[in-house]
Amino acid sequence: MNKNIAILMGGYSSEFEISLKSGEVVYKYLPKEKYRIFRAHILKNEWYAVTPEEEKIPINKADFSIEVNGETVRFDCAFNTIHGTPGEDGLIQAYLQNLGIPQTASDYYQAALTFNKRDCISVLKAYGIKTAQNFFVDRGDTINEDEIINKVGLPCFVKANRAGSSFGITKVKSKTEIISAIEHALKEDNEVIIESFLDGTEVSVGVINWYDKITALPVTEIISENEFFDFDAKYNGKSQEITPANISTEDTKKVQKEAEKIFKVLKLKGLTRSEFIFHNGEPYFIECNACPGLTEASILPQQAKAMNISLTELFDQAIITAMQD
Numbered sequence: 001m002n003k004n005i006a007i008l009m010g011g012y013s014s015e016f017e018i019s020l021k022s023g024e025v026v027y028k029y030l031p032k033e034k035y036r037i038f039r040a041h042i043l044k045n046e047w048y049a050v051t052p053e054e055e056k057i058p059i060n061k062a063d064f065s066i067e068v069n070g071e072t073v074r075f076d077c078a079f080n081t082i083h084g085t086p087g088e089d090g091l092i093q094a095y096l097q098n099l100g101i102p103q104t105a106s107d108y109y110q111a112a113l114t115f116n117k118r119d120c121i122s123v124l125k126a127y128g129i130k131t132a133q134n135f136f137v138d139r140g141d142t143i144n145e146d147e148i149i150n151k152v153g154l155p156c157f158v159k160a161n162r163a164g165s166s167f168g169i170t171k172v173k174s175k176t177e178i179i180s181a182i183e184h185a186l187k188e189d190n191e192v193i194i195e196s197f198l199d200g201t202e203v204s205v206g207v208i209n210w211y212d213k214i215t216a217l218p219v220t221e222i223i224s225e226n227e228f229f230d231f232d233a234k235y236n237g238k239s240q241e242i243t244p245a246n247i248s249t250e251d252t253k254k255v256q257k258e259a260e261k262i263f264k265v266l267k268l269k270g271l272t273r274s275e276f277i278f279h280n281g282e283p284y285f286i287e288c289n290a291c292p293g294l295t296e297a298s299i300l301p302q303q304a305k306a307m308n309i310s311l312t313e314l315f316d317q318a319i320i321t322a323m324q325d
Contacts, residue, residue: 003076005030005319006040006049006064008092008103013084014167014188016043022081022294025301029311030079035319038066038073042082042092064099077323079315080105080270081294088291089115089162102325104318106268106290113266114290117161117193120266121285127265129258130284133196136161139186145178152196159195160188171197200279203245205259206292206300208271208314209321214263216256217303221245241299243306247278255283262288269325270318273300 007030009023010016020041027039032052039050040059047059049066057066065074078096080103086092087105090112096103105111114120121131135151137143148156158181160168168188170181185192202224206217223240245252259274268290275286292300296311304314 002034002036003319003323004073005035005037006075006078007037008040008042008078008080008082008087010042011082011084011087012042012044013163015083018293018295019081019083019087022083022298025295025311026079026081026315030315030319031312034316038075040078042086064096064101075101077101077319078103079319080291083291083293084163088289102322104270104322106266106270106272110266110268111290114268114272114288115162116191117159117287118191120288121193124262124265124285127261129262129265130282132198132284132286135194137182137192137194139190143179143182145175148178148194149175152194155197157195157197158182158185159193160185161191161193163188198277198279198284200277200284201245201247202275202277202286203247203255203283204241204273204275204299204303205255206271206273206303207259207263207268208300208318209269210309210317212321214260216260217300218243218306219245219247219252219255220299220303221247222299241302243299243302251278251281251283258283258285270321271300271314 007023007026009019011019023039027037030037041048047061049057049059051068059066065072078101080087082088082092088111090108093103093108093111097108118136125131133152135148155171155173158170158172168185170184172178172181182192202222204220204222208215221242255276262274263272271292272290273292274288276283277286294301301311
């Protein structure tokens with residue numbers, strides 16, 4: 001009998017529309033002859049599943065089940081494509097773990113850690129991972145612009161600490177822009193991270209569980225037409241994403257090794273992607289995405305294609321890995 005699979009999509013953050021697109025791509029490519037697949041929309045106001053016949057059915061939050069033509073359907077596995085909360089910050093993982101339902105992304109603690117840029121950087125520094133200089137601000141703090149500039153310099157990046165898809169991010173070039181940039185970031189989160197600007201080549205490295213082996217995918221070089229790799233660059237075609245990257249074989253191996261080290265140190269699983277900037281010849285870690293975009297135009301699927309991995313095989317293997325744990 002085919003396993004019942006719920007593709008989790010949506011979420012409660014500014015990224016919900018991107019997540020819905022990722023979820024639909026996973027639905028398109030998962031083998032229908034192997035799985036009985038439902039699209040589970042996890043939204044602020046309602047949770048519901050969409051059947052293969054396009055019927056919308058409420059999800060029982062008590063046990064994450066649905067009723068289909070008098071049959072109670074319980075899920076054997078959840079494919080997590082939720083960007084932002086609750087799918088990327090560990091909340092949905094903890095909920096599903098309590099119910100005994102495996103899911104394809106990292107476990108709840110690891111998800112929460114990678115989603116919190118400040119905490120993630122703090123942990124990785126202890127393992128020798130290079131990062132930018134940073135300064136932390138919380139909502140309600142008194143802002144001292146000179147103190148910030150003395151620590152990180154100008155230009156610098158002001159980011160919402162727990163947000164993705166470049167929501168709440170500003171490149172600051174002058175002291176007068178710092179307050180407004182912090183206010184912009186605080187619209188997405190009550191914690192802010194301010195980072196020094198690193199001049200160099202930006203790259204992205206997918207790392208996945210591939211047939212029981214932690215495997216780095218081909219490296220992608222990111223060239224933004226904008227000031228940085230912002231939302232417009234990511235989703236509206238204002239960037240070049242070159243896979244494999246135009247970097248040396250030595251640098252490729254170096255950054256892949258760092259990405260695999262991060263995967264192992266943080267005890268991640270499933271499909272992940274880490275961002276780096278090559279600065280003075282060394283890869284500096286920017287952030288780790290434990291639930292990356294999975295549209296056909298997204299970076300990780302591009303990298304899989306460059307490694308001759310089909311999306312059907314990529315997504316199927318993610319479910320197999322999750323159900324083996």
